[in-house]
Amino acid sequence: MNQIHSRSEQLDLNLLKVFEAVYREHNLSRAAQALYLTPSAVSHALTRLRQHFDDPLFVRDGRRMSATPACQRIAPQLIDTLGRLRELLQQWDRFDPLQTRQGFRIGMPDATESALLPALAQALHAQAPGATLASVAVARRELGRELAAGQVDLAVDVALPISEPVRHRPLFQDGFCVVMREGHSLAKRLSLKQYLQARHVAVSSRASGQVIEDIALLNLGLQRTIALRCQNYHSAGEAVAQSDALLTMPAGLAGRIAANARLRRVSVPFALPAAQVHLYWHANSELEPANRWLRELVVTVCERGLFG
Numbered sequence: 001m002n003q004i005h006s007r008s009e010q011l012d013l014n015l016l017k018v019f020e021a022v023y024r025e026h027n028l029s030r031a032a033q034a035l036y037l038t039p040s041a042v043s044h045a046l047t048r049l050r051q052h053f054d055d056p057l058f059v060r061d062g063r064r065m066s067a068t069p070a071c072q073r074i075a076p077q078l079i080d081t082l083g084r085l086r087e088l089l090q091q092w093d094r095f096d097p098l099q100t101r102q103g104f105r106i107g108m109p110d111a112t113e114s115a116l117l118p119a120l121a122q123a124l125h126a127q128a129p130g131a132t133l134a135s136v137a138v139a140r141r142e143l144g145r146e147l148a149a150g151q152v153d154l155a156v157d158v159a160l161p162i163s164e165p166v167r168h169r170p171l172f173q174d175g176f177c178v179v180m181r182e183g184h185s186l187a188k189r190l191s192l193k194q195y196l197q198a199r200h201v202a203v204s205s206r207a208s209g210q211v212i213e214d215i216a217l218l219n220l221g222l223q224r225t226i227a228l229r230c231q232n233y234h235s236a237g238e239a240v241a242q243s244d245a246l247l248t249m250p251a252g253l254a255g256r257i258a259a260n261a262r263l264r265r266v267s268v269p270f271a272l273p274a275a276q277v278h279l280y281w282h283a284n285s286e287l288e289p290a291n292r293w294l295r296e297l298v299v300t301v302c303e304r305g306l307f308g
Contacts, residue, residue, distance in 0.1 A: 016082055018045040019057070021148075023075050024165075026064045034145040086284050095289035097128035104131060104294055107138030107146060107155035109205060110232040112277060114253055115174070116156060120301050127297065137205070147282035153291055154298065155280040165283035171302040173274040174250040176213065179263040181241050190246075192222075192269040199227035201236045201247045213248045216272050237263060250275060 021031035022042070032042045050057055058065040067075060104124070108116065113135050124133050138146050138155055144166045146152050162168055178195070180187060186194055202211050210218070217223060230236040233249050234257060240247045241262045254265050279298055285291040 012048070015045050015049050015052075016078065018042055019049055019075075020079050020082060022046060022058055022065055023067060023071070023079065026066070028065060030145075033142075034148050036149045036151070083283065095293055097131070097293060099130070100128055100290070101130045102128075102132075102290055103134065104154075104290075105134045105136055105152045106294075106298075107136055107143065107152040107157070107280075109137070109157060110234075111203075111250055111253055112156050114233065114256065115250070116298075116301070120298060123297055123301050143280060144282075147280065148284065153281070153285070153294060156277060156298065157280065159276040159278050160280075162280065166280055167283055167286065168278045168280045169299075171277045171279050171299065173276050174252045175274040176248055176268050176272050177251045177254050177265045178268055179237065179240060179247045179249060179254050179258060179265050180245075181243070182262050182264055184244060184264060186246070187264045187266065190266045190269050195246065195269050196222060196224050198224070199243075199245045200224050201228045201230060201239055201245050202226045203230050203233050203236045203247075203249065205231055212275070213268075213272055216270065220270065222270075233257065248272070 017035065018031065018037075021034050022028065025031045025034060028042050028046070029039055032039045035042065046058065053070070055070045056068050057071045058067055060066075106120075117135050121133055124131055136152060138152055138157075140157065140160060143155055143157070143160065144162070147155065147166055156171065159170075160168075178190060186198065196217075202214070204211050214224065214226075227245050228236075228239055230239065233247075233253055236247050236249070237257050239245065248268060251265070254263070257263070258265055279295060281291060281295060
């Protein structure tokens with residue numbers, strides 16, 4: 001008993017973060033990415049954990065690190081205890097928006113930034129004049145790791161297949177419209193046949209792959225011609241204003257850029273579901289006062305329609 005007590009007192013609690021990451025990721029490289037450590041640092045920490053518990057804890061099964069029976073027994077309770085410890089420490093903190101000099105980082109794609117960031121920045125300055133805000137790009141496949149590592153405090157993006165420990169809630173939805181240059185021959189009436197026959201501009205931060213409107217068309221057994229692929233809607237709008245190509249884009253954003261880019265808006269001639277935009281945060285930040293305040297600020301801006 002005394003030996004066990006002595007061993008528990010000697011355990012470096014930072015090692016338990018490595019244990020948690022390896023258990024969740026089942027892979028040393030991904031655990032290293034989640035913790036923003038080198039793979040060798042994670043490997044060294046795992047060696048120390050194995051020595052402490054006198055058990056391999058994880059064994060390699062191809063590319064997967066599988067938990068041993070002993071690890072399976074202790075992991076759920078250990079991770080739950082770590083979570084409760086984080087909650088306790090978070091509740092200890094105090095946050096005063098008027099006094100804070102904290103810098104916040106929110107991950108969001110270009111279209112969401114254009115819609116939300118100006119109003120959010122204004123609201124943040126009004127309530128926390130000393131705070132700073134940065135909007136950063138986050139690859140969707142890296143969202144969970146970026147939140148876990150604290151590289152971003154929150155993220156705002158379309159509905160994604162996310163599970164614990166990342167948490168989320170809906171913010172707003174935005175329908176789509178088709179934009180074209182002023183004087184376009186299709187400006188008065190755009191049929192589905194005309195839409196499919198036209199040349200289109202698609203917007204995506206990815207180098208390849210389908211965008212939401214093409215997925216909807218494929219579900220109908222239809223296909224269109226992509227003449228140009230852009231990284232953001234502003235450059236796409238400029239390209240459309242100088243050609244006969246069509247651009248399908250979020251209606252809220254179209255309303256902000258149409259006048260400046262000399263664009264005409266019309267309805268999408270097929271069923272295209274509205275984009276559902278969600279707020280994302282990590283479970284570790286659930287009760288952290290500054291993060292909770294920032295989440296409430298984002299929700300308030302969206303619910304009151306302070307942008308758009």
